Amino acid sequence: MEIFITLIAGVLFTTATYLILSKTLLRIIIGLSLFSHGVHLMLMAINGLKKGAAPLLGQGATSYTDPIPQGLILTSIVISFALTAFALVLGYRSYQELGTDDMEKLRGRDDE
Known part of the structure; x- marks a missing residue:
């Protein structure tokens, strides 16, 4: 299962790198x-699939799962959602002000 998740994460990394290197701002935001x-997904794959009881005190289980990786992933999801929302608002506002989302035109080059 970890190999499958790692392959999916690799496909996501490859697609994200392609989108980040494009010229339009919306594709860059989707790539991020x-x-x-x-x-x-890579954090989940690194943690591995652990089987055991919930880490609660007072239960008679012999093995417990570690809650730290799930907490780190949840924190990372919240931070990435906030970053994506901020980038979308920034991109929309720059499109409203400048009328374009082309990165070459946003840099202010007079080559074209």
């Missing part, structure tokens, strides 16, 4: 979002 999803 896909890259963060790839990181979440």
Whole structure:
């Protein structure tokens, strides 16, 4: 199962890298979002599939699962959602002000 999740994360990393290197701002934002999803899957794959009881005190289980990786992934999901929302608002506002989402035109080059 970990190998399958790692392969999916690799596909997400590859697609995100392609989108980040494009010229339009919306594709760059989608690429950053896909890259963060790839990181979440990679964190799950690194943790591995653990079987055991919930880490609660007072139960008679012999093995417990570690809640730290799930907490880190949840925190990373919240941070990446906030970053994506901020980038989308920034991209929309720049499109409203400048009328384009082309990165070459946003840089202010007079070559074209």
